[in-house]
Amino acid sequence: MRQRIFSLIIALLLLLGSSQASSALAWTPQEGEAQPNDWQVKNQAEGDESPLERPAYIAPSEESLHLTEEQVQAFDCGTVTDVPRKECEALVTLYQSTNGAGWMNSTNWLQSTTVGKWFGITVESSSVTSIYLSDNKLNGRLPDAIGNFDNLEILNLSGNKLQGSIPVSISQLSAMTYLLLNDNALSGEIPGTIGQLKNLYYITLSNNQLSGNIPPEIGDLLKLDQLILSGNAFNGSIPVSIANLKELTYLSLSSNQLSGNIPLTIGSLTKMQAMDLSYNQFSGTIPAELGQLIELERLYLVANNFFGRIPSEFGNMVNLKSLLLERNSFSGDLPVSITKLVNLCGGTDNPADCKLWQKTDFGHNCFNVPQPEPQNSFMTTKDPDWAETQRTCEIGLLNFPIVLRP
Numbered sequence: 001m002r003q004r005i006f007s008l009i010i011a012l013l014l015l016l017g018s019s020q021a022s023s024a025l026a027w028t029p030q031e032g033e034a035q036p037n038d039w040q041v042k043n044q045a046e047g048d049e050s051p052l053e054r055p056a057y058i059a060p061s062e063e064s065l066h067l068t069e070e071q072v073q074a075f076d077c078g079t080v081t082d083v084p085r086k087e088c089e090a091l092v093t094l095y096q097s098t099n100g101a102g103w104m105n106s107t108n109w110l111q112s113t114t115v116g117k118w119f120g121i122t123v124e125s126s127s128v129t130s131i132y133l134s135d136n137k138l139n140g141r142l143p144d145a146i147g148n149f150d151n152l153e154i155l156n157l158s159g160n161k162l163q164g165s166i167p168v169s170i171s172q173l174s175a176m177t178y179l180l181l182n183d184n185a186l187s188g189e190i191p192g193t194i195g196q197l198k199n200l201y202y203i204t205l206s207n208n209q210l211s212g213n214i215p216p217e218i219g220d221l222l223k224l225d226q227l228i229l230s231g232n233a234f235n236g237s238i239p240v241s242i243a244n245l246k247e248l249t250y251l252s253l254s255s256n257q258l259s260g261n262i263p264l265t266i267g268s269l270t271k272m273q274a275m276d277l278s279y280n281q282f283s284g285t286i287p288a289e290l291g292q293l294i295e296l297e298r299l300y301l302v303a304n305n306f307f308g309r310i311p312s313e314f315g316n317m318v319n320l321k322s323l324l325l326e327r328n329s330f331s332g333d334l335p336v337s338i339t340k341l342v343n344l345c346g347g348t349d350n351p352a353d354c355k356l357w358q359k360t361d362f363g364h365n366c367f368n369v370p371q372p373e374p375q376n377s378f379m380t381t382k383d384p385d386w387a388e389t390q391r392t393c394e395i396g397l398l399n400f401p402i403v404l405r406p
Helices: 002-016 039-045 062-074 085-097 168-172 192-196 216-220 240-244 264-268 288-292 312-316 336-343 351-356 378-382 395-399
Strands: 121-124 127-132 139-141 154-156 161-164 178-180 185-188 202-204 209-213 226-228 233-236 250-252 257-260 274-276 281-284 298-300 305-308 322-324 329-332 359-361
Touching: 062 085, 085 127, 168 192, 192 216, 216 240, 240 264, 264 288, 288 312, 312 336
Parallel strands: 127 154, 139 161, 154 178, 161 185, 178 202, 185 209, 202 226, 209 233, 226 250, 233 257, 250 274, 257 281, 274 298, 281 305, 298 322, 305 329, 322 359
Antiparallel strands: 121 127
């Protein structure tokens, strides 16, 4: 039921275009807590294509660190009545390693002997099932003890000041369905053991300092609906195993250092509704197989090294509402199938519904511009400056495209 509600919220957000799919959660946030978002896609939707600057790190004060240690030493998990001792101790370790005394809200933490009364903690059937501490000024590292929750379904620590690597022990959370660690300062690689989280439905690690390759084990998360890794320093190529994620509806890999071609097998992800590969170093031509993504509503390929022609198969994506291809080296004529598609405004021939088409940008490429271009033509209406922003590309340059970045 929780997943069904979540999917409905995502569909509505995609239709309205008011915010991105990654900002929707399946549960009701606690008062005063912000919901996570995919920062890069949000910025693009608002027309800001520059990377988001992270706030400067501020170390916790000696006073708050000392107070945290005093509170930890004074609390005895043996007095807790509603969860196993190991889960209580894991929460205490989290409090200690992230300077709990400096949190914005730590109501009842290390005070009440009923863990279910601690701020951000949900207990069901004598076990912690949800840890929701987003935007709460957690400052420090994730402890290995984070893996000691046998029935944890939701871990939301987004929007804090977490540093260091993602503990390998997180792979022990076999019941987890939602993992939100976005908007922190986490570094290092994603542990390959993440593939053990077979029940994972939603994962966002966006806006951190993570690096290395995207592990191929990500393809073992067969229930995954949304994968959001934008705003990091990942390199290498998209793992071929991503084609295993048949339930995936939302993929964001923007603002990394990824390279290589788009795998042909990505066309098998036929439930995909939004895909953002912008601001990377991807190259090559666009595979015609992308045209198989008939549910796709948003496709962002901004500022990469793509070249060649746009496949006519793009016209099969009858639900498309946003198509951003600017700052590449695409060439040739725009396929008639694309011009017809955008004029239909997302699969409808009713002119009144054209407001559904949210954004088109084909600028800073090498497309052929019809001379003279008819007044009120497709591109004049949908992307008014496209003719002025096309480069004249020599054939030889198409093999070594130059990307114009902000």
